[in-house]
Amino acid sequence: xxxxxxxxxxxxxxxxxxxxxxxxxxxxxxxxxxxxxxxxxxxxxxxxxxxxxxxxxxxxxxxxxxxxxxxxxxxxxxxxxxxxxxxxxxxxxxxxxxxxxxxxxxxxxxxxxxxxxxxxxxxxxxxxxxxxxxxxxxxxxxxxxxxxxxxxxxxxxxxxxxxxxxxxxxxxxxxxxxxxxxxxxxxxxxxxxxxxxxxxxxxxxxxxxxxxxxxxxxxxxxxxxxxxxxxxxxxxxxxxxxxxxxxxxxxxxxxxxxxxxxxxxxxxxxxxxxxxxxxxxxxxxxxxxxxxxxxxxxxxxxxxxxxxxxxxxxxxxxxxxxxxxxxxxxxxxxxxxxxxxxxxxxxxxxxxxxxxxxxxxxxxxxxxxxxxxxxxxxxxxxxxxxxxxxxxxxxxxxxxxxxxxxxxxxxxxxxxxxxxxxxxxxxxxxxxxxxxxxxxxxx
Numbered sequence: 001x002x003x004x005x006x007x008x009x010x011x012x013x014x015x016x017x018x019x020x021x022x023x024x025x026x027x028x029x030x031x032x033x034x035x036x037x038x039x040x041x042x043x044x045x046x047x048x049x050x051x052x053x054x055x056x057x058x059x060x061x062x063x064x065x066x067x068x069x070x071x072x073x074x075x076x077x078x079x080x081x082x083x084x085x086x087x088x089x090x091x092x093x094x095x096x097x098x099x100x101x102x103x104x105x106x107x108x109x110x111x112x113x114x115x116x117x118x119x120x121x122x123x124x125x126x127x128x129x130x131x132x133x134x135x136x137x138x139x140x141x142x143x144x145x146x147x148x149x150x151x152x153x154x155x156x157x158x159x160x161x162x163x164x165x166x167x168x169x170x171x172x173x174x175x176x177x178x179x180x181x182x183x184x185x186x187x188x189x190x191x192x193x194x195x196x197x198x199x200x201x202x203x204x205x206x207x208x209x210x211x212x213x214x215x216x217x218x219x220x221x222x223x224x225x226x227x228x229x230x231x232x233x234x235x236x237x238x239x240x241x242x243x244x245x246x247x248x249x250x251x252x253x254x255x256x257x258x259x260x261x262x263x264x265x266x267x268x269x270x271x272x273x274x275x276x277x278x279x280x281x282x283x284x285x286x287x288x289x290x291x292x293x294x295x296x297x298x299x300x301x302x303x304x305x306x307x308x309x310x311x312x313x314x315x316x317x318x319x320x321x322x323x324x325x326x327x328x329x330x331x332x333x334x335x336x337x338x339x340x341x342x343x344x345x346x347x348x349x350x351x352x353x354x355x356x357x358x359x360x361x362x363x364x365x366x367x368x369x370x371x372x373x374x375x376x377x378x379x380x381x382x383x384x385x386x387x388x389x390x391x392x393x394x395x396x397x398x399x400x401x402x403x404x405x406x407x408x409x410x411x412x413x414x415x416x417x418x419x420x421x422x423x424x425x426x427x428x429x430x431x432x433x434x435x436x437x438x439x440x441x442x443x
Contacts, residue, residue: 042078411423
């Protein structure tokens with residue numbers, strides 16, 4: 001071997017993907033009883049692909065596979081691959097369920113009727129699907145080499161620090177961030193299966209905000225600094241909603257707010273300007289409640305006296321096992337849907353947890369399929385949010401809109417989800433866009 005060839009080999013980075021491929025080749029000799037599991041962490045939204053959470057997921061899987069002969073690989077794109085022998089599918093399902101719960105706010109953990117297969121996890125029976133798995137491992141090796149090459153030339157992504165936060169706050173106050181404010185309808189379905197919008201939830205898209213203000217900074221890298229940043233963003237959302245050019249004012253505004261924001265003059269100005277014209281809902285994340293329980297109860301009482309509707313957000317089957325939702329005293333609670341909730345055991349557990357509260361006080365969110373709606377209606381839940389409803393609202397809008405021929409359904413969904421920016425400007429009828437028509441025939 002000549003010196004040049006040897007030198008090139010020594011510089012090649014050995015990635016986890018290469019180690020996985022080597023292991024897959026060895027497994028090919030004896031495939032009986034072997035399974036593989038591929039968890040697609042790389043498909044998580046950027047704000048949910050936190051390195052700490054990925055490590056927790058990896059350790060969680062490690063703990064569940066210690067008793068079996070298995071190999072685990074944390075790939076350079078954050079995916080996790082497990083190769084195991086004589087492990088029951090039921091045990092793998094239980095593992096995947098816990099991982100879904102860990103990332104329960106991310107859309108990939110739920111079924112999508114527009115896509116085939118599970119976007120979160122893929123199983124391989126290596127007795128019959130070995131060739132497909134080996135081909136996947138080969139593709140992952142190629143992708144990892146490209147990724148390493150890009151990282152060598154890519155700009156460094158900095159963690160958020162105090163100086164960076166100060167710079168960001170300055171940019172926020174001088175930049176029009178209307179284009180990164182998102183909205184989504186919450187609909188009530190009556191006994192006749194007709195539905196109407198109860199409120200529109202408004203929130204900031206952190207991923208888009210990062211692109212606009214700080215593409216070289218990881219806004220979520222420091223939890224406490226991001227908490228302060230989110231309070232600044234609350235004030236900006238309140239201001240932008242008052243300035244927004246709504247052709248038809250929403251029947252209800254729902255705002256995701258930090259507890260501290262309720263005490264600010266900006267929130268009081270928002271209430272003074274809006275509550276006589278529409279109903280105000282305030283959503284508080286469960287994690288914020290746990291951070292300061294006394295502050296939450298004080299804030300809840302203040303909001304009630306001001307005539308606001310309160311919503312406790314961030315609940316799922318796991319959290320419902322450990323808390324009494326009724327004891328928090330909010331007008332509504334928001335529960336995140338996942339397909340596993342439809343199993344007999346989980347449905348029974350959820351019924352037990354929510355019956356004291358009453359299903360009329362439950363909002364089922366992340367409803368990305370008709371299955372979620374059918375499950376909720378069987379329990380008596382009437383309030384829903386999610387991409388399935390977004391698509392229905394857009395479809396009904398297009399059926400009534402004289403400009404519909406110039407649009408696709410996906411464009412209409414996107415335009416309904418913003419309050420400004422290019423998508424809204426490209427809509428031929430903003431009055432129709434803001435109307436959020438009733439859904440007359442929900443099957």
